[in-house]
Amino acid sequence: MYVVTGATGHTGSVVAKALLIRGKKVRVVGRNPDRLKALVGEGAEPFAADLIDTAGITKAFAGAKAVYVIMPPSLASSDFRAFQNRVSDAIATALRSAGVTHVVTLSSIRADKPEKTGPVVGLHYLEEQLNGIDGLNVLHLRAGYFMENTPAQIGIIRMTGMAVGPLRPDLKLPMIATRDIGETAASALLNLDFHQKQTRELLGQRNLSMIEVAQIIGRAVGKPDLRYTEAPDQQVRAALIQLGMSSNMADLILEMSAALNANYMRALEPRSTENTTPTAYERFVTEEFVPLYEGKSAAA
Numbered sequence: 001m002y003v004v005t006g007a008t009g010h011t012g013s014v015v016a017k018a019l020l021i022r023g024k025k026v027r028v029v030g031r032n033p034d035r036l037k038a039l040v041g042e043g044a045e046p047f048a049a050d051l052i053d054t055a056g057i058t059k060a061f062a063g064a065k066a067v068y069v070i071m072p073p074s075l076a077s078s079d080f081r082a083f084q085n086r087v088s089d090a091i092a093t094a095l096r097s098a099g100v101t102h103v104v105t106l107s108s109i110r111a112d113k114p115e116k117t118g119p120v121v122g123l124h125y126l127e128e129q130l131n132g133i134d135g136l137n138v139l140h141l142r143a144g145y146f147m148e149n150t151p152a153q154i155g156i157i158r159m160t161g162m163a164v165g166p167l168r169p170d171l172k173l174p175m176i177a178t179r180d181i182g183e184t185a186a187s188a189l190l191n192l193d194f195h196q197k198q199t200r201e202l203l204g205q206r207n208l209s210m211i212e213v214a215q216i217i218g219r220a221v222g223k224p225d226l227r228y229t230e231a232p233d234q235q236v237r238a239a240l241i242q243l244g245m246s247s248n249m250a251d252l253i254l255e256m257s258a259a260l261n262a263n264y265m266r267a268l269e270p271r272s273t274e275n276t277t278p279t280a281y282e283r284f285v286t287e288e289f290v291p292l293y294e295g296k297s298a299a300a
Helices: 010-021 033-041 054-061 080-098 120-131 147-160 178-191 210-220 233-242 247-261 281-293
Strands: 002-004 026-030 045-048 066-069 102-108 137-143 163-165 173-176 197-202 206-208 228-230
Touching: 002 010, 010 026, 010 033, 010 178, 026 033, 026 054, 033 045, 054 080, 066 178, 080 120, 080 247, 102 120, 102 178, 120 137, 120 197, 137 178, 147 163, 147 210, 147 281, 163 210, 173 178, 178 197, 206 210, 210 228, 210 281, 233 247
Parallel strands: 002 026, 002 066, 026 045, 066 102, 102 137, 137 197, 163 228
Antiparallel strands: 173 206
């Protein structure tokens, strides 16, 4: 039995489907049971639970051969770091109580740092809590910048005719498609070839700057002159709050952006075949960004 948390999310859904396709027994955990129905239709066992509910997720983890762990989003939280710590504490307690021996976590580059990386500090805490469990074999997948962050530009491009954000235009980021994270996590869960406490960076197909991101998007949506502009923090903060983020979450996002801009938050591993993943940003834009931009996706 495999247990997948965040099973309706970008990475969890890929993990669950990859395991089910291989004929494995999979218990999928999510807050909304209705959203689990599609995976149930593919053979998964549903389990509705909130990841801050220690008793609930202890039951969800019972009998698990291995677990995939994510940190759920809570964009409207007034204290997201406190929420992250509650989730981490609940997961660690549940793993101990259920006697789980193997865990793969979705973490982030520079989760080794205990401060000044915004929401990634919460992933540092999660790693520390799981690393403190005797007998647990855990693999922390420290992923780069999600390609799925970039569709947030759609409304901005439509409104202003340019891409805008808090990152330096020339900053090269290891950009990764979440599908590749999910496939890597599923492979690790199937093989269970990790021991004790390990980390592995996932750096995407290549590093890209926001200048290059705008150029790729522009060519795909018929705006070949599309440019990217770095906006001041106050402007970005106001825009994030207008989109529904709490002021606390907006401040954490800006702290993370500052850490990236200053190279305080960067990959530690040199790029290699082991940490390079296959999906190019051009493919992501064609398959994911353009349908959203044109309003042809169910997620639009």
